[in-house]
Amino acid sequence: MASSEEGTPTAPTASVDFIRSIIDEDRAAGNNHGRLVTRFPPEPNGYLHIGHAKSICLNFGVAAERGGTCHLRFDDTNPAKEDVEYVDSIKEDVAWLGFTWDAMFYASDYFERLYQFAVELIRRDKAYVDELTADQIREYRGTLTEPGRNSPYRDRPVAENLDLFARMRAGEFEDGTYILRAKIDMGSPNFNMRDPALYRIRRAHHHRTGDTWCIYPMYDYAHPISDALEQITHSLCTLEFEDHRPLYDWCIDNLFEGDRPKQIEFARLNLNYTVMSKRKLLQLVQQRHVTGWDDPRMPTISGLRRRGYTPESIRNFCARIGVAKKENVIDVAQLEHSIREDLNKRAPRVMAVLNPIKVTLTNYPEGQVEEIDVINNPEDAAAGTRKVPFSRELYIERDDFREDPPKKFFRLSQGREVRLRCAYFITCTEVVKDANGEIVELRCTYDPATRGGDAPDGRKVKATMHWVSAAHALDVEVRLYDRLFKVEDPEDVPEGKTFLDVMNPESLQVINAAKAEPSLAGAAPLATFQFERLGYFCVDPDTQPGRLVFNRTVSLRDAWVRIEQRQD
Ligand code: ATP
Numbered sequence: 001m002a003s004s005e006e007g008t009p010t011a012p013t014a015s016v017d018f019i020r021s022i023i024d025e026d027r028a029a030g031n032n033h034g035r036l037v038t039r040f041p042p043e044p045n046g047y048l049h050i051g052h053a054k055s056i057c058l059n060f061g062v063a064a065e066r067g068g069t070c071h072l073r074f075d076d077t078n079p080a081k082e083d084v085e086y087v088d089s090i091k092e093d094v095a096w097l098g099f100t101w102d103a104m105f106y107a108s109d110y111f112e113r114l115y116q117f118a119v120e121l122i123r124r125d126k127a128y129v130d131e132l133t134a135d136q137i138r139e140y141r142g143t144l145t146e147p148g149r150n151s152p153y154r155d156r157p158v159a160e161n162l163d164l165f166a167r168m169r170a171g172e173f174e175d176g177t178y179i180l181r182a183k184i185d186m187g188s189p190n191f192n193m194r195d196p197a198l199y200r201i202r203r204a205h206h207h208r209t210g211d212t213w214c215i216y217p218m219y220d221y222a223h224p225i226s227d228a229l230e231q232i233t234h235s236l237c238t239l240e241f242e243d244h245r246p247l248y249d250w251c252i253d254n255l256f257e258g259d260r261p262k263q264i265e266f267a268r269l270n271l272n273y274t275v276m277s278k279r280k281l282l283q284l285v286q287q288r289h290v291t292g293w294d295d296p297r298m299p300t301i302s303g304l305r306r307r308g309y310t311p312e313s314i315r316n317f318c319a320r321i322g323v324a325k326k327e328n329v330i331d332v333a334q335l336e337h338s339i340r341e342d343l344n345k346r347a348p349r350v351m352a353v354l355n356p357i358k359v360t361l362t363n364y365p366e367g368q369v370e371e372i373d374v375i376n377n378p379e380d381a382a383a384g385t386r387k388v389p390f391s392r393e394l395y396i397e398r399d400d401f402r403e404d405p406p407k408k409f410f411r412l413s414q415g416r417e418v419r420l421r422c423a424y425f426i427t428c429t430e431v432v433k434d435a436n437g438e439i440v441e442l443r444c445t446y447d448p449a450t451r452g453g454d455a456p457d458g459r460k461v462k463a464t465m466h467w468v469s470a471a472h473a474l475d476v477e478v479r480l481y482d483r484l485f486k487v488e489d490p491e492d493v494p495e496g497k498t499f500l501d502v503m504n505p506e507s508l509q510v511i512n513a514a515k516a517e518p519s520l521a522g523a524a525p526l527a528t529f530q531f532e533r534l535g536y537f538c539v540d541p542d543t544q545p546g547r548l549v550f551n552r553t554v555s556l557r558d559a560w561v562r563i564e565q566r567q568d
């Protein structure tokens, strides 16, 4: 059983949405003896993504707020695509998000019981073994406007069905030759009720049951039974299962008495500039368009974690978007807003220079080093100050200097005075260039009377810039990320194109020679910081002793808007 450091949190602004209303009414009416049990049922065929986080926050959140319980259930009925790597990652991600499951189950634990329930359905003439080919089954199924036709095998005697189903299990038949179908109604307007498949033959090695089984239950059959066996009261799922609800209820009605789970559908989370299907995410990983499931550009929980997202920011995001019945698309900027808001409160401010240019203070004593008290957070006096070494040779951001400053450029230029944060006023006196005409050094003077960053004579400067002392700076690698896709809806592409064709070629930019203040030495993986004026950054697990690697979690302002403006 997982535990998290903080215990199971309740969502901060969990208002009473339609699902919470239904749950409260059900309990008030005494349904299911007033119990509340939910479950989060991932299929272990990929890593969890931000869409799953919505479902996790809902299922675990509702139970935690209302004194219920929530199960983690691995929906591992399709052996072909499932793997223990995914099981492990799912457990890690749910716990990291801050939730504790009250019990953990695997649908595969129910294989024997699911089989016995199927035998029971056959005995009661509610299921039969069919031997139409897949193509024939499709043909018999009918269309939206035409009812289906009964399979010629539909009226097999019960005894023959029992015999064939036992032999399916015993491995006497080839894959795909026989299936077990529910006997419901080939004339139903709902396709899911036209004698849906319950079991198929599939010789596939299962990550938990090995080669014990060669028949596997279908999701629509295994899911309601798993819910009922666990005495789930509210089975919350996404809208695409709405049409499957009659089948869900059919399984429960025919196999269980008394307490029963209620399926309620809600709209899945869609984010613009993002793909969210596990199949597509898997493709990105397998074809190496990203470095792995936890690539910081991925919408996976592990990717967001590596990017520097906190569990709180994701939970706040989920609480803010809420739960509703209508499909919509959430702006990914809203997710970015949640992490900015959270890191603004918790990330220490530090100084780092991404694109350094050397500054020499010509009137500063050679060999002198001062410890400057730098204010940790200008918006929060309680955050105090830290000592940052200052010396004759510094680095500032190359962008903070212009040889020919345009109007409204108030940062450094020749002859202009600016403030180095909490240190001194400096004035640029000379620009040193190499043989190619590239600026390699700025020679400046400093005013010793302005120590701390204020002039005693009251004179003002229009810019305050971050800096690091050259001799003390840490060499760091910085990875800047942008959206993985160039278009709002990567699924909506012209004919003949795929989502891979609309990937953003500039989604990753690696800066090898950034410079950071020495207080960052030894920062732990995933520690988050605000690099003053640049954005929020976190330590990437690729960090080695002596070689820090940072991911930019999010810029202080929206980077994408600027890129788009540049493209116009
Ligand atoms: P995908 O379509 O990406 O493969 P899935 O729905 O098949 O996702 P599951 O592992 O079956 O993935 O999902 C587990 C639970 O998470 C389900 O209850 C599912 O409804 C829910 N879920 C999946 N994607 C989203 C989403 N985008 N928004 C909200 N809930 C989701």
Ligand code: MG
Pocket (backbone or CB within 6 Å): 043
């Ligand atoms: Mg699914």
